[in-house]
Amino acid sequence: MIADLYEIRETGRYGKGLFATQSIPKGTIDAFRCKKCGTYSEEELAKLPKKELDFLIGHEVKEESGQYSKFCDKRMLYGNHSCNPNTLNAYILGRGNGGASIVVRDIKKGEEATEDYRLFEGEESIHFVGGCRCGEKNCMKKTIFRPPAPKKLQKFWEGKINAALQSIPYVKQPLKAELLKEHPELSPLFKKSDRL
Ligand SMILES: [Zn+2]
Ligand SMILES: [Zn+2]
Secondary structure (H helix, E strand, O other): OEOOOEEEEEOOOOOEEEEEOOOEOOOOEEEEOOOOOEEOOHHHHHHOOHHHHHHHHHHOOEOOOOOEEEOOOHHHHOOEEOOOOOEEEOOEOEOHHHOEEEEOOOEOOOOEEEEOHHHOOOOOHHHHOOOOOOOOOOOOOOOOOOOOOOHHHHHHHHHHHHHHHHHHHHOOOOOHHHHHHHOHHHHHHHOOOOOO
16 A cells, blocks of 8 residues: 555656655655555456566565565555665565555645665566666665675665654545554654653
């Protein structure tokens, strides 16, 4: 499930991408793998139009089980990679495609939402054949990425994720009700801290 904050548009660089239809503050949980998100059966894969199948294979949209992910909203497929992304998998529901995504830097209306594909552990470096072209200052460029991520990169992600988690109670959370319905144990994340 993805919050209704994005639309799919041409990036002019990488094909299609996700763009904010309004400004989205840091700390917003913008997507999570909900009960309606499943996986493709062999039969369903065989029936998929070639374009869709090529997309899934090309982007390695897989669960840890190795099955291809079937998200309830196709917008969940269109987040492009950046080495300095504005959303990251928040770990709160585990890693990989099974997680939840959190905005780690304010996103302006019209800005592209990005994630870091290197965070999806166990993934082959198929996305980075020929290097990354995200254009960020910290871009790994031609480096071949092989999991696990270097310690320095893990620290970079953790710093951003932890700061964003602190902001959760203080920003509008379009997915709060849906998320808590499936994961009531996450309710402390939405409680304001007494110390502030
Ligand atoms: Zn879903
Ligand atoms: Zn890059």
